[in-house]
Amino acid sequence: MKRKLLAGLGLMACVLASSAAAEKKYDPGATDTEIKIGHTNPYSGPASAYGTIGRSEAAYFKMINEQGGINGRKIVFISLDDGYSPPRTVEQVRKLVEEEQVLLLFQSLGTPSNTAIHKYMNAKKVPQLFVSTGATKWGDPQNFPWTMGWQPNYQTEAHLYAKYLLQKKPAAKIAVLYQNDDYGKDYLKGLRDGLGSQADSLIVSAVSYEVTDPTVDSQIVTLQGSGADALFIFATPKFAAQAIRKTYDVGWKPMMFLNNVSSSVASVLQPAGLEKSIGLVTALYFKDPTDPQWANDPAMKEWQGMMKKYYPDGNLSDGFNVFGYLAAQTLVQVLKQCGDELTRENVMRQAANLKNLALPMLLPGIKINTSPTDFYPVDQIQLARFDGRRWVLFGEVLGK
Amino acid sequence: MFNRQIAKSPNRQIAGLAVLLALAIALPFLVSNYRVFQLNMVLVYAIVLLGLNILTGFNGQISLGHGAFYAIGAYVAAILMDHFGWPYWTTLPAAGVVCFAFGFLFGLPALRLRGHYLALATFALAVAMPQLLKYKHVEQWTGGVQGIVIVKPDAPFGLKITPDQWLYLFTLAILVVMFVVGWNLLRGRTGRAIVAIRDHPMAAEAMGVNIALYKTLTFGVSALYTGVAGALGAIVVQFVAPDSFTAGLSINFLVGIVIGGVGSISGAFYGALFIQFVPNFADQISKAAPWAIYGVFLLAFVYLMPGGVAGFVRLAWLRIRGVRTRANARSALSEMTEPRRTP
Numbered sequence: 001m002k003r004k005l006l007a008g009l010g011l012m013a014c015v016l017a018s019s020a021a022a023e024k025k026y027d028p029g030a031t032d033t034e035i036k037i038g039h040t041n042p043y044s045g046p047a048s049a050y051g052t053i054g055r056s057e058a059a060y061f062k063m064i065n066e067q068g069g070i071n072g073r074k075i076v077f078i079s080l081d082d083g084y085s086p087p088r089t090v091e092q093v094r095k096l097v098e099e100e101q102v103l104l105l106f107q108s109l110g111t112p113s114n115t116a117i118h119k120y121m122n123a124k125k126v127p128q129l130f131v132s133t134g135a136t137k138w139g140d141p142q143n144f145p146w147t148m149g150w151q152p153n154y155q156t157e158a159h160l161y162a163k164y165l166l167q168k169k170p171a172a173k174i175a176v177l178y179q180n181d182d183y184g185k186d187y188l189k190g191l192r193d194g195l196g197s198q199a200d201s202l203i204v205s206a207v208s209y210e211v212t213d214p215t216v217d218s219q220i221v222t223l224q225g226s227g228a229d230a231l232f233i234f235a236t237p238k239f240a241a242q243a244i245r246k247t248y249d250v251g252w253k254p255m256m257f258l259n260n261v262s263s264s265v266a267s268v269l270q271p272a273g274l275e276k277s278i279g280l281v282t283a284l285y286f287k288d289p290t291d292p293q294w295a296n297d298p299a300m301k302e303w304q305g306m307m308k309k310y311y312p313d314g315n316l317s318d319g320f321n322v323f324g325y326l327a328a329q330t331l332v333q334v335l336k337q338c339g340d341e342l343t344r345e346n347v348m349r350q351a352a353n354l355k356n357l358a359l360p361m362l363l364p365g366i367k368i369n370t371s372p373t374d375f376y377p378v379d380q381i382q383l384a385r386f387d388g389r390r391w392v393l394f395g396e397v398l399g400k
Numbered sequence: 401m402f403n404r405q406i407a408k409s410p411n412r413q414i415a416g417l418a419v420l421l422a423l424a425i426a427l428p429f430l431v432s433n434y435r436v437f438q439l440n441m442v443l444v445y446a447i448v449l450l451g452l453n454i455l456t457g458f459n460g461q462i463s464l465g466h467g468a469f470y471a472i473g474a475y476v477a478a479i480l481m482d483h484f485g486w487p488y489w490t491t492l493p494a495a496g497v498v499c500f501a502f503g504f505l506f507g508l509p510a511l512r513l514r515g516h517y518l519a520l521a522t523f524a525l526a527v528a529m530p531q532l533l534k535y536k537h538v539e540q541w542t543g544g545v546q547g548i549v550i551v552k553p554d555a556p557f558g559l560k561i562t563p564d565q566w567l568y569l570f571t572l573a574i575l576v577v578m579f580v581v582g583w584n585l586l587r588g589r590t591g592r593a594i595v596a597i598r599d600h601p602m603a604a605e606a607m608g609v610n611i612a613l614y615k616t617l618t619f620g621v622s623a624l625y626t627g628v629a630g631a632l633g634a635i636v637v638q639f640v641a642p643d644s645f646t647a648g649l650s651i652n653f654l655v656g657i658v659i660g661g662v663g664s665i666s667g668a669f670y671g672a673l674f675i676q677f678v679p680n681f682a683d684q685i686s687k688a689a690p691w692a693i694y695g696v697f698l699l700a701f702v703y704l705m706p707g708g709v710a711g712f713v714r715l716a717w718l719r720i721r722g723v724r725t726r727a728n729a730r731s732a733l734s735e736m737t738e739p740r741r742t743p
Contacts, residue, residue, distance in 0.1 A: 043687060043690070044690055044691055045648075079687075080683065081683050081687070081690060084643060085643060085644060085646070086547070086637070086639055086641050086643060086644045087441075087633070087637045087639075087644050090637050090638070090639065091437065091438065091441070094433075094434045094437055095434055098432060098433060098434040099432065099434050110643075111545070111546075112545065112546070112547055112641040112642075112643045112644075113643075115546060115547060115549065115639065115641070116547075116549075116637070116638070116639035116641070118549070119549060119551075119638070120638070180534065181534070181544075181545040182544070182545045182546055185544075210531065212531075
């Protein structure tokens with residue numbers, strides 16, 4: 001009797017084990033104990049300020065691993081330096097895919113670098129997930145089903161500014177300062193599209209600068225001379241700060257829009273001068289760590305705790321560290337949803353199946369949603385005005 | 401000095417080269433496609449370094465701007481393939497011709513400049529290149545900051561090898577042609593004239609060498625080599641963008657010829673291996689400060705192998721061959737290092 005029972009139990013165990021094994025499906029990079037994730041980032045070279053994004057992501061994965069991993073599997077995060085040079089990106093990504101055999105590539109940074117590997121990743125059918133660039137071309141599931149963006153794209157953001165301006169000041173005379181590359185031009189295109197047929201008559205002056213320029217003072221003077229009463233600043237932090245200060249110093253008082261990339265209070269508005277920044281309008285989607293209104297926010301405390309323990313050298317006032325944290329959280333959610341079916345196909349299926357994911361460091365009301373036809377995870381954004389101390393959110397959460 | 405050594409053992413040298421070539425042909429079938437890609441880039445860099453060495457090593461004109469010629473070659477190939485549908489192999493001569501013209505024209509004003517001033521002038525070219533490529537009136541051709549994506553060619557004639565292996569073999573064939581031509585150029589009358597201009601321009605002129613013509617032609621030929629390599633590099637990487645051709649690239653090339661051995665043909669290979677693999681190696685040792693590690697390697701090479709890797713290998717070879725030729729080895733070493741003070 002006892003033996004029969006044991007045999008029966010044994011048989012049951014066998015059946016259970018085999019059915020469990022049948023459910024488990026792996027592609028290269030995934031096993032019972034680990035998930036290999038590839039990543040490229042400029043840790044050296046002209047864009048090395050972005051390096052901290054990769055470090056904050058590594059820190060977050062380390063924390064997840066210490067807490068037991070994802071469905072019992074540890075994340076092996078292989079992050080390589082590409083120096084923001086596309087040929088290096090190609091080489092490093094081939095190393096990750098062909099030598100290291102990663103399950104997926106996560107948050108590879110830079111528009112040119114991602115363009116260089118776009119076709120390769122899709123030919124190899126390896127997920128190029130949540131690329132770290134706001135260009136608009138990453139959400140194209142029809143032609144590139146293995147590539148997905150993450151942050152709100154620049155065109156959508158500029159579109160929203162245009163709508164707001166038309167509502168407030170329908171006869172505005174618009175001046176634009178933009179960086180002379182795809183990033184600046186994407187914003188400019190979004191603005192023109194948002195203004196619609198009136199774009200040509202409303203925009204009285206658009207002036208560009210090069211990342212290598214020492215200052216944008218002369219550009220601001222030129223723009224002021226055009227007689228505009230609304231100014232769009234599509235510039236990276238250093239130049240945005242210069243533009244804000246110069247505009248104030250020459251006594252020009254246009255309605256000012258500042259792109260999200262440069263909305264950090266500590267690294268842009270303080271250097272520009274807080275009183276000179278009053279009235280600026282921007283669009284936000286995550287909580288700025290230097291904004292006093294979030295000082296006692298539990299999500300902010302949790303993020304700071306993670307930073308202090310796992311990335312003690314990290315700068316607690318740098319928004320890039322929040323950005324990396326949020327992107328990493330999104331990936332962890334995707335991998336959780338994958339369960340034991342860790343195939344590349346299922347990773348893309350789950351990445352395109354995020355429903356109302358509300359991460360605590362996103363602004364209240366902003367949720368991540370994707371679908372097989374919507375490859376733009378974060379596409380909501382809220383306008384905010386600077387009051388001299390902090391960003392005051394106003395209006396509805398905009399976007400899809 | 402070269403001629404004497406060749407004369408000693410021409411057959412053995414040719415046999416050695418044949419073995420090396422056979423190894424190089426076998427290599428892509430022994431390692432993974434990713435390694436084939438890396439080795440392919442080594443071959444591409446070797447062609448650049450030979451071109452730069454002709455100018456800097458043999459002719460004594462320092463260039464910090466070869467990244468610009470490399471970029472021009474790459475863009476010529478990319479534009480011809482992308483806009484005009486040229487087959488990839490036809491873009492190489494075009495890239496070579498365009499770069500020769502650019503190099504020759506740049507060589508004309510460069511005639512007035514010497515030493516450090518020439519280095520600065522060429523550096524200006526390298527610094528300006530990424531922005532020139534973004535210039536809005538050429539944007540419809542260059543694709544601006546977005547660059548141009550190129551389709552990777554498959555192996556022809558129904559060969560059952562991967563595109564990576566095919567491109568490697570294709571590059572190897574081009575490299576052999578370029579090296580044979582370069583070797584002949586440098587060993588003949590022309591080569592002696594080129595070296596004479598470096599070592600003693602006045603004496604060269606007195607012997608009837610047309611310095612202006614030779615210098616500009618050397619500049620052109622050097623740019624031609626670099627341009628062909630640039631075209632190959634673009635096809636291998638499948639992408640060109642202004643960010644691929646920063647001033648750092650030009651500096652890397654100069655590092656390559658110094659490490660490999662200034663004024664040495666085989667040095668091009670050692671230098672190419674260095675610029676391809678040492679940055680990766682440094683990155684593996686330390687994520688925090690890869691360039692500090694790279695710097696340590698650079699210092700170590702410069703101190704331990706003052707004649708470049710090529711000089712070191714030659715010396716080591718002579719040592720191995722026996723004590724009886726120690727005197728010869730010493731004289732060979734002094735021959736190796738002596739003319740190198742000039743550039």
